Amino acid sequence: MNSTVKKIIGGIIILIALLALPHFLKFHHQDLLIFLTINVLVVTSYRIVTLTGEWSLIHAVMMGVGGYTATLLFKNYDLGMWFTLPLAGGVAAVVAALLSFPLFRMTQFYFLIGSFAAGEAIRLIWIQYIYPFGGTGGLSGIEPPIIGSIDFIEAIPYYYLALTVVFFCLFILYRIENSRIGLILHAVHWKAPLAESVGVDTWRYRALAFIVGSFFVGIAGALKVHYLGTITPNQYGVGFMVFILIWVIIGGYNKFYGPIIGVIVLTLFDESIRGFAEIRPAIYGVVLILSILFLPLGLESVPAKLKAWFGIGSGPSEPSLTDK
């Protein structure tokens, strides 16, 4: 069997499993599954921003920009989800484009702090201006669409809807990363001066990655708000941004699927320590520190490490260049 056939069969099995999954879950877990699906899009879109080597702290707020856009369009102009989804992405992308002028004059530490400041400023604007953003209490009454007899307020139909949208977005993000643009983004990260010397405008590509990432996280924000029905500024604060960072870093940010593994494993982990509500953040803190100290490349590197470990453990087999 060649690898393409293997990949297709593997893909079909995963797809069937994902489609069947909600039918075996309790209602509370179905809810969780929807948010997990949306968070997969959040971390994957964050990865495209980090491809250029810049760690932004505004991604959570950009998701909020998408969420607020969808909310305001739905409540004030009665636009359905089919319009609010792309428009939420579009508005987030426009905000990102405007912010990229000041933000990408900075790099590294300065960019980190600058993006944090810009995000907090946007969030405080939501808190300050009760009209139209609803202040600290936020807004509510956003509804999912109804098509014929299917009411997407139910968890299972909405899960299928979210899964379709997320899959579509992941496909586009994957294609972008493996296109020429993706290669240039990698080049900007690892060899910025060299990339510049062959005519790559690094500023433009940093901004492009930021805008594309914001577009997709804006869509994620709209997906979330249409299911949850409410939006508040605190949902998209530093707390959530920290979770995005944790998911991406614990999963491993060197591969496309690393952050996805991170968000899935940590969501399961989070669910398993639900009983320790009060000390849950501290458990997270400990796990975060341990993974940074002992697994700096993330969960994604575990299979390779295990292989290497067993390779050594199974006898005097010398590693050779032909080993795959």
Place this chain on the structure above:
Amino acid sequence: MELFLQSIVNGLIQGGFFALFAVGLVLIFGVMGVVNFAHGELVMVGAYTIWLLHAQHGLAFIPAIAVAIILVTIIGLLMERFLFRPTRDDPLAGLICSIGVLFILQVVATLVGGEGPSKQVPPPFHGTLILFDYLRIPYQRIFSLVVSVAALSTLWYFLTRTKLGWALRAVALDREAAALQGININRISMIAIGVGAGLAGLAGALMAPLTNINPHMGHNVLITAFIVTIVGGIGSLSGAVLAAVLYALFHTFITVYFGGTVATICGLILMVVVLIIKPTGIMGVRVSE
């Protein structure tokens, strides 16, 4: 006019606190290259210590301050030894570790103080100084200002007049060159974070009677420290002190006329503007990478 003068006085006293914790953040970043996201939580631990020992268990205010400083210094030293030292080559890893510490300290504070409303500490110094019939300054605030100025002066003396202080500044300028001169980087890092954390503990202890104490109070502290650090110029201690005072006045005035949220929004915008126009800050000191 009365409101104007009163705001200037309040702003100056506020500036003392801002300077205390911002200077600590600058020291830690300058010497170790780590952005300590748990810095606000160190201030929070300082404030909680005062609440626990002074307000709950009746220990006198001054000894309670001493305990707060020692406790927070120890937390800082542990962070250096077990988190920042192993991850020294990767500044992002240090930052993430400090976020882990942030979570842990918040939970510890919740466990110690319990959920529920913010804690208050009754001011140990009573009475108010009245100047020119209308300017009212509570003695508690005067005490805070005096202690802040004394602590910052001591720090200034240490950094500019002692050999150890020179060594510390040398490491901040160029770590490798300093190491080649025989300066022990690990020891200097310990001193930097010890002093930085100690000042954060002191700031928390001094703020305790004047603010609402809760496990999440570190968030605003951190934002303020970032603004002050950036505006003052990362790595510049005198810049941080000057920026702390200016930003405190700026924040106090906007709060008086437009409210606290608008004041913070303006501060953040100010910070982004400074980052764009003059990323080295108002004092214009360059930090080596």
